[in-house]
Amino acid sequence: MKLIIAYIQPEKLNAVKQALYEREIYKISVTNALGCGQQRGYHETYRGVEIEVNLLKKVRIEIAVNEAFVQPTIEGIIAGARTGNIGDGKIFILDLVECIRIRTGETGSEAIG
Amino acid sequence: MKTIRLNLAFFVTLFFLFIVKDAWATDAVADAAEKLQSNMNIVWTAVAAFLVFFMQAGFAMVEGGFTRAKNTVNIMMKNLMDFSFGSLAFFFIGFGLMFGKSNGLFGTEHFMLSGYDAMSSDWIWTFLIFQTVFAATSATIVSGAMAERTKFSAYLVYSIVISAFIYPIFGSWAWGGLLDGGGWLEKLGFVDFAGSTVVHSIGGWLALAGAVTLGPRIGKYGPDGSPRAIPGHNIALAALGVFILWFGWFGFNPGSTTFADGSIGRIAVTTNLAAAAGAVTALITSWTILKKPDASMTLNGVLAGLVAITAGCASVTPVASVLIGAVAGILVVLSVLFLDRTLKVDDPVGAVSVHAVCGAFGTLSVGLFNTENGLFYGGGFRLLGVQALGVLTAFIWAFGLGIALFRLLKKTIGLRTSAEEELQGLDIGEHGMEAYSGFQIFITQ
Numbered sequence: 007m008k009l010i011i012a013y014i015q016p017e018k019l020n021a022v023k024q025a026l027y028e029r030e031i032y033k034i035s036v037t038n039a040l041g042c043g044q045q046r047g048y049h050e051t052y053r054g055v056e057i058e059v060n061l062l063k064k065v066r067i068e069i070a071v072n073e074a075f076v077q078p079t080i081e082g083i084i085a086g087a088r089t090g091n092i093g094d095g096k097i098f099i100l101d102l103v104e105c106i107r108i109r110t111g112e113t114g115s116e117a118i119g
Numbered sequence: 120m121k122t123i124r125l126n127l128a129f130f131v132t133l134f135f136l137f138i139v140k141d142a143w144a145t146d147a148v149a150d151a152a153e154k155l156q157s158n159m160n161i162v163w164t165a166v167a168a169f170l171v172f173f174m175q176a177g178f179a180m181v182e183g184g185f186t187r188a189k190n191t192v193n194i195m196m197k198n199l200m201d202f203s204f205g206s207l208a209f210f211f212i213g214f215g216l217m218f219g220k221s222n223g224l225f226g227t228e229h230f231m232l233s234g235y236d237a238m239s240s241d242w243i244w245t246f247l248i249f250q251t252v253f254a255a256t257s258a259t260i261v262s263g264a265m266a267e268r269t270k271f272s273a274y275l276v277y278s279i280v281i282s283a284f285i286y287p288i289f290g291s292w293a294w295g296g297l298l299d300g301g302g303w304l305e306k307l308g309f310v311d312f313a314g315s316t317v318v319h320s321i322g323g324w325l326a327l328a329g330a331v332t333l334g335p336r337i338g339k340y341g342p343d344g345s346p347r348a349i350p351g352h353n354i355a356l357a358a359l360g361v362f363i364l365w366f367g368w369f370g371f372n373p374g375s376t377t378f379a380d381g382s383i384g385r386i387a388v389t390t391n392l393a394a395a396a397g398a399v400t401a402l403i404t405s406w407t408i409l410k411k412p413d414a415s416m417t418l419n420g421v422l423a424g425l426v427a428i429t430a431g432c433a434s435v436t437p438v439a440s441v442l443i444g445a446v447a448g449i450l451v452v453l454s455v456l457f458l459d460r461t462l463k464v465d466d467p468v469g470a471v472s473v474h475a476v477c478g479a480f481g482t483l484s485v486g487l488f489n490t491e492n493g494l495f496y497g498g499g500f501r502l503l504g505v506q507a508l509g510v511l512t513a514f515i516w517a518f519g520l521g522i523a524l525f526r527l528l529k530k531t532i533g534l535r536t537s538a539e540e541e542l543q544g545l546d547i548g549e550h551g552m553e554a555y556s557g558f559q560i561f562i563t564q
Binding site for chain 1: 337543551552559561564
């Protein structure tokens with residue numbers, strides 16, 4: 007089991023969701039995130055005073071999958087989010103120790119699927 | 120001692136009044152009555168102008184509410200600045216073109232109100248402020264249709280051009296006779312009491328020209344051309360805006376009498392009935408077609424009724440005003456869907472449907488319901504024909520000039536922001552700040 011975390015451009019969320027749906031990956035958590043990588047934020051001023059560090063609005067996606075779905079998930083995220091420009095985002099993959107479905111008490115692969 | 124003296128003075132006065140009352144007392148009373156009436160006219164018209172001014176806040180809230188949180192600063196700035204630039208442009212150029220002695224096409228005097236004593240308390244100042252807020256209403260309609268993708272600088276240029284030229288020249292054809300002008304439309308008998316065509320359709324057709332020239336917002340249409348919803352971020356603000364506009368309309372329509380008498384109340388009644396009927400029929404139409412009582416469509420329905428009754432509010436019966444408002448409420452929903460689904464013109468707030476379409480309908484409805492010479496009152500087709508001519512002229516004038524103006528802006532300073540800026544939000548790109556700093560805003564579409 008893996009936990010896949012990706013940071014993408016907010017406006018690409020719809021495209022990523024669609025690309026994942028096409029690959030039969032339907033379970034997804036999305037949160038608002040602020041951050042900056044190579045884009046280094048943006049410029050903002052308020053009443054004439056500059057605001058120095060501005061974190062960009064990003065979207066954080068979390069998907070827990072069984073091994074067989076790791077590759078399709080990565081492909082789906084890339085297919086939806088890639089423009090070729092700086093700021094497209096990153097994907098992190100973590101080993102997932104356990105997963106429990108609260109309603110039934112199922113654990114492991116069954117609970118994820 | 121004092122009492123006696125006062126009594127004496129009283130009797131002497133009474134005596135003289137009695138003697139000379141036939142000579143001057145009647146005149147004095149008539150003079151006083153006339154002065155009172157003229158001052159009451161000024162007070163009423165000025166109060167009405169202030170109500171119409173407040174409609175700017177209504178427009179700002181409606182447009183802000185119906186669009187996304189990432190563009191709210193931009194919407195507020197557009198509404199603030201089209202009124203500010205518009206007031207100046209109308210004072211320096213527009214007013215003269217609209218109300219000066221006409222050369223046949225436009226007025227040629229009264230620029231900056233030259234010729235009037237600048238320090239007098241003449242009626243002209245009340246007339247100027249009343250006409251200024253009307254011009255600004257026309258200008259601000261366009262902001263909503265072009266929301267979320269227009270370059271701020273290009274919008275400023277547009278707002279000067281409409282208030283200085285496009286609105287006043289058309290206005291001189293229909294309303295020039297209110298002062299020293301006298302246009303060809305009003306000479307034909309064109310009836311547009313408070314501006315369904317002169318104010319609302321002119322703004323609405325320019326809004327259409329702007330939306331067409333810009334193209335839809337990114338993500339508004341799928342690859343197969345199917346429309347996608349881009350929900351507004353604050354329906355409470357939009358509703359507040361509509362209530363403010365409704366309130367302001369009690370200055371817009373009843374104020375256009377510029378005369379203090381009972382017709383103020385009668386016109387307030389026709390105005391209110393049409394707005395209410397528009398809300399009800401828009402509710403029913405959206406409930407039938409969209410399966411839910413859609414709030415944004417019902418809010419548009421109120422405005423549709425108000426815009427439609429604006430032309431005929433003084434010359435149709437209350438029952439007719441209900442009918443006019445009711446038809447407008449249906450029309451506005453169908454028009455929004457037609458623009459969105461068939462023409463694929465992206466108008467985020469429904470400005471074209473509310474102001475252009477319902478303005479045209481309202482103007483035509485005067486040709487039917489005018490109690491003096493409307494079709495339904497045995498007046499034949501003549502008035503309806505004149506109304507249609509006015510509606511058509513407004514379309515050609517505003518839409519034609521609008522397309523030319525916006526294309527010119529596109530070629531010169533650019534009309535649309537970059538895709539990157541549009542996605543991030545115009546607030547940061549154009550103004551370098553956010554409307555809701557400290558809040559989490561999703562910008563996923």
